[in-house]
Amino acid sequence: MAKKIKAAEEEVKTIADDKAKQILADAMRYGAIDYVAEYTLSVINLDSEEYKGRIIGKDGRNIRAFEIATGVDVDLEEEGVIRLSSFDAVRREVARLSLEQLIKDGRIQPQRIEEIVKKTREEIEKTIFKAGEELAHRVGVFNLPSEITTALGRFKYRYSYGQNMIVHTLEETKIGVALAHELEVDVNVVKLGCLLHDIGKVVTDREGSHVELGVELLKKYHFPQKVIDCVAAHHEDIPFPSIEAIIVYISDAVSGGRPGARHEDFEEYLKRIKTIEDAAKTKKGVREVYALQAGRELRVIVKPDEMTDDETTVLAEKIKEELENKFEVFPGQIKITVIRETRAEATTKI
Known part of the structure; x- marks a missing residue:
């Protein structure tokens, strides 16, 4: 009798294991999304090399104004192209669109550069909000607070370990919803938990881990506690409070862990750059x-009405000391440039 019971238990265990594997495989199939990797570089092709002279401007004034306004590096060395580089994809996109507009417009001078960059930033903010709406709607979530929608839209320009966050979020949410249906738990909690886990x-x-900041943001808008718990537990910072939280954790691991999904070095690079800027x-x-x-140069623009020229020197020294304390070892030096600029304008009567 004991042998029969043991055999029956083994059979049940085998069937259960096979069923679990099938459920997970099906969930992964639902989550599969084609994606082409993007990097930290944008390239603009030029019809003529003459444009580079205009972009540089007299004594380099134009290119300097453009780099200050956008926060990107401009590389003009390769013939026929301009390369824009930045770890921040939003800055890079603002720079790309602004430079294309300036080239098309033909009027390239510091004041015009600032006008175009400001206008482009406003347009990008609209694009970000729309991207957030589209992401939420694709997984069946509607009427989110504007700040949450905007944050989701920033996923379009954000990467986690080299994996685009909109792609990762869509994958994870589809996997999580499939698992929630199979296990007959609260699908809406899992859906929101997956959608918002990396917000x-x-x-x-603000300072803090992305888990802490995400929980704080969701509490601000009074999301259900079960959804907040999913976000709080998705890196095992707290014990799993529910089956839904476990599903969000598993779905995150499945999406991020598939072959080719992520690149560790890129995420470490982003963390280092953020640490430098936060200083x-x-x-x-x-x-x-x-x-x-x-990360080899830090450019700091200060408010001229709150700081004197002498104080900019003190500020640069303070930033230098903080960076030296934060990085015990750093490959090379970090050049710190503090910029204080004042302007006076007047308009003549006609």
Whole structure:
């Protein structure tokens, strides 16, 4: 009798294992999405090399104004093309669209550059919101708060370990929903948990891990506690509070763990660049911060009404000391440039 019971148990276990594998395989099939990798470089093709002279401007004024306004590196060395590089894909896209418009317009000078860049940024913000709506709608989620929708739209220009976050989120959500149906748990909780699990990665104005920032953002808009728990547990920072949270965790691992999905080195690079920029962002009087040349140069633009020329020297020294404390070992040096610019304008009467 004991042998029969043991044999029956083994058979049930084998069937259960096979069924579990089949469920997971089906879920992965639902989540499969074709994707072509993108990198940190944008290329603009030129009809004539003459454009490069206009882009550089007298004494390099135009190219300097463009790099300050956009926060990207401009490489003009290769014939027939301009290369724009930045770890931040939003900055790079703003720069690409702005430069294309300036070339088309023909009027390339510092004031015009600032006008075009400002207008392009406003257009990109609309594109980001639309991308957030489309992402949510593709997984059947509607009427999210505007801040949440905008954050989701930033996934379009954000990568996690080299994997585009819209692609990763779509994959994970499809896998999670398929598993939730099979296991007969709350599909809506899993759907929202998968959709919003990485939302903290695009919160850049506060300190904290992406899990902490994501939980904080969802609490702000009073999302259901079960959804918040899914986000809080998706890196095992807390014990799994529900089956739904386990499904979100598994779905995240399946999407991120498939062959070719991610590249560890790229994520470490992004973390290093963010650390460099954060060293200056928190300082009083700072308006914009751009890490350039793969982190070898830090360009800090300050508010002229809040800082004197002498204070910019002190600021540069403080940033230098903070970076030296944060990085015990760093490949090469980091050049810190603090820019304080004042302007006076007047308009004549006709």
